[in-house]
Amino acid sequence: MSGEEEENASELKLGEDFVKAKCLMNGEVAMILEHRLEQLQQVSDDPLNQMPQVFEKSLQYVKRFSRYKNPDAVRQVREILSRHELAEFELSVLGNLCPETVEEAIAMVPSLKDKGRDLDDEAIEKMLTDLALVKKFE
Amino acid sequence: MFFHIILERNMQLHPRHFGPRLRDKLVSKLMKDVEGTCSGRHGFVVAIMGIEHVGKGLIRDGTGFVTFPVKYKCVVFRPFKGEILEAVVTMVNKMGFFAEAGPVQVFVSNHLIPDDMEFQSADTPNYTTSDNSVKIQKDSEVRLKIIGTRVDATEIFCIGTIKDDFLGVISDPGAAS
Known part of the structure; x- marks a missing residue:
C-alpha cells in the first residue's frame, strides 16, 4: 500500500494507473453518459432501471455540476x-x-x-x- | 475526477456462446459484470465505452469454459487525496455532514467546518454562521477538498474539509425562498 500513501492530487501524484489516463471534465462525462442512455432507450423502455446505481448517480452529478451544458x-x-x-x-x-x-x-x-x-x-x-x-x- | 482509462479483465465464457456472436456476448457480459463495480485501485466503473482488444481464448482444464483476456475502455470515477470538487450535501448532524460527489460519499467532520459555523438542530439540521449569511443543509452544494480516502472491497469513502480558502457553500436551496 505504499503507493497509496504517496497519492496527492495537489502535487499531481496520481499513481501509475492514472498518470497516463485521460481526465474528463463533468461536461464531457455528461455527453458520454447521455449518449449511452440514448442507445439504451432504443432497446428498452426504462433504460435507467437497467443501469447500476453508480451510473445513475454519476449522470445526475455531472448534469448538476457541469458549468457548460452545450x-x-x-x-x-x-x-x-x-x-x-x-x-x-x-x-x-x-x-x-x-x-x-x-x-x-x-x-x-x-x-x-x-x-x-x-x-x-x-x-x-x-x-x-x-x-x-x-x-x-x- | 472522472477518467477515461483502459482496463483488462479475464472473462470466462461458457462454450454454448461460441459462434458468430461470440464477441457480442463477451461485450454484454463484460458490461454486466463490470459496470457499477468499485475497486480501491481504479475507483468506480461508471460505463464501458468500447473494447480495445480481445486476446486468444484459453480452454480451462476440466470445465470447458474458455478464458479470454479482454482490454476495454471505460469511464471511471476515482477520488484523490488533495482533489477539490463539488458535492451535494445529503445529511447534516452534530458530528458534521455527508455529501455526495457522483458515486462517492464524502464526510466532513465538524472540526473541518469553519469555526464560525454553528450546528443548529432545527427541522432541517444545518450549520450556520452567526450572522445567518451562510447555511449548510441538505441539498446545499458545497466545494470541498478531499483530505483522506478509505478503501474497502467494494466501496470508497472520503474525508473532506471546507476549512480552506475558496471552499464552502456554492449554493443553498433555502436561499431562494
Whole structure:
C-alpha cells in the first residue's frame, strides 16, 4: 500500500494507473453518459432501471455540476485550456470549477505555481477570461 | 475526477456462446459484470465505452469454459487525496455532514467546518454562521477538498474539509425562498 500513501492530487501524484489516463471534465462525462442512455432507450423502455446505481448517480452529478451544458462549449473549453500546457488533471479541475480569479485558480490547482513552469499570473488571468467568455456566449 | 482509462479483465465464457456472436456476448457480459463495480485501485466503473482488444481464448482444464483476456475502455470515477470538487450535501448532524460527489460519499467532520459555523438542530439540521449569511443543509452544494480516502472491497469513502480558502457553500436551496 505504499503507493497509496504517496497519492496527492495537489502535487499531481496520481499513481501509475492514472498518470497516463485521460481526465474528463463533468461536461464531457455528461455527453458520454447521455449518449449511452440514448442507445439504451432504443432497446428498452426504462433504460435507467437497467443501469447500476453508480451510473445513475454519476449522470445526475455531472448534469448538476457541469458549468457548460452545450457540447460545443465543452469542446471550446478543452481547446482553450489545452493551449496552456496544463496536465490533464489540472485542465479538468479548472474546467470543472471555473475559478474567477487568479488567486482562486491557484488555490484550486496549486501545481500551477510549481517551479519551472512558464505560467505567470497574466497567462492564468487570460485563460480565465477566455473561459468566462465561452460561458457568456454559450 | 472522472477518467477515461483502459482496463483488462479475464472473462470466462461458457462454450454454448461460441459462434458468430461470440464477441457480442463477451461485450454484454463484460458490461454486466463490470459496470457499477468499485475497486480501491481504479475507483468506480461508471460505463464501458468500447473494447480495445480481445486476446486468444484459453480452454480451462476440466470445465470447458474458455478464458479470454479482454482490454476495454471505460469511464471511471476515482477520488484523490488533495482533489477539490463539488458535492451535494445529503445529511447534516452534530458530528458534521455527508455529501455526495457522483458515486462517492464524502464526510466532513465538524472540526473541518469553519469555526464560525454553528450546528443548529432545527427541522432541517444545518450549520450556520452567526450572522445567518451562510447555511449548510441538505441539498446545499458545497466545494470541498478531499483530505483522506478509505478503501474497502467494494466501496470508497472520503474525508473532506471546507476549512480552506475558496471552499464552502456554492449554493443553498433555502436561499431562494
